[in-house]
Amino acid sequence: MRALLVPAGGAAGFIALWWLAVLLRLADPVLLPSPLETFNDTAKSFTQGPLLHDLWRTVTRTVLSFLVACAIGVPLGLLLGARESIYRAVEFVVDFFRSTPASALFPLFLILFGVGEGTKIAVAAFGAALVILFNAAYGVMNARRTRLLAARVMGASPLRVVFDVMLWEAMPQILVGMRSGVSLALVIVVVAEMFIGSTDGLGQRVIVAQSLFESGLMYGVIFVAGALGYLLNLTFLLLEKRFIHWAGK
Amino acid sequence: MNAITPREAALSVRGLRKAFAGVAVYDGFSLDVKRGDILAIFGPNGCGKSTLINMAAGLLPVDGGEILYDGRIVDEVRIGYVFQNYREALFPWRRAAENIRYPLRRMGLKRAEIERRLESLAADFRVRFDLNAYPYSLSGGQQQLVSIMRALAVEPEVLFLDEPFSALDYETTLSLRTLLQQVLKARKTTTILVSHDLEESIVLADRILMLTRRPTLVADDIAVDLAWPREAATLSAPDFIAIKARCLDVFTRAVAGA
Structure with a gap:
């Protein structure tokens, strides 16, 4: 109970400060609406406006790009991790593109995939796949040697060793990669929704609200996007805790 | 030690060679292990006890020589x-x-x-x-x-034990050791034990192979003719003490000989 009360207290304090700033007129009311106004505008957009649809679009794009990223990143990471010499050869390229801001790749992806859904998903998947690949490869490379030898001695074929030992050994690290990957995918999707020919999505909604001076709604969409990111992160933390029950024991 | 005929041998090592970074650990090493025997390998640190069983188990490639299980290679057994x-x-x-x-x-x-x-x-x-x-x-x-x-x-066909009790406390080691010898003897499992505990090696083994510093050779090959099952009392029996004294003597000379 206490574990819930303390963070709730922090959030309440944040809202109280915000309200105080509004009451003291520290900023122009057009730029800083009250929490209540923000809530009302957001609720209205949810029930009568497009916000629910926007949220749904952002979630689908993020999940879709995350799934594509997993489908590429996990097997490729396992393969590269199992053959360390190959990984060392491509490590620089992976690290380089992992460090490149995905937003800098928008123009390139626009040329490759055109103005449409494909580009948003491709660029987000690309960013997330590198993070997942990197983590999966390191998970495999840090696999306990004894366990690999034990499996071999027990008659496991090389392919068996990959699926029965390496995959499991890498699993904690793969889930860490997935958690970072899904967060990154959300970031890229929201930015892409702002700038790559979109008509919906949270990114689109926030930039439209800003340009129409609907600041209550703008703040609301920011909070919705924040809540989405937080929930995605929390989901993977809980998955890790539940599924990787052996970690650190 | 009585000679082991080829038919009695569960494991035969002939002319084994292995070097690490140019330093020979084994240079023409041979060994036969009788079927159903428990062989303990004892020797100074770095003499390649674990290296030997890892090569026998196929976990480490050999540089030369052969390791056969009744004529077959490790992948076939x-x-x-x-x-x-x-x-x-x-x-x-x-x-x-x-x-x-x-x-x-x-x-x-x-x-x-x-x-x-x-x-x-x-x-x-x-x-x-x-x-x-x-x-x-x-x-x-x-x-x-x-x-x-x-x-x-x-x-x-052969069970390899690589210092199986070294991470356990003494009480646990004693009870596990007692159980293990009963099961291995009841099942007649050919076993090779690597241990850095002399008492443990003698208690569990039919035969102790004392190794020298590298390049590794057999310093002594000692039959342990103590009755089974071996219990706490075995540790203070005169035969046990005599074997332990002989092993210690060989060990001291093997270590000093380097």
């Missing part, structure tokens, strides 16, 4: 291997029983046979803890017992 570090040898994502079933599944045995073997091992080792638990929730001794059961489940 069933072997068991118990690692020193049970924490890193068991699969923590599988329950203890699933760990033991794993090599049996790889052999393609029928489910009924797998369960029969699991139950017979649990009975032989008088297992009283829950085999459906995950390894990390078991004690160190229980985890190493699971490792031993997993290695024995395949009914190996």
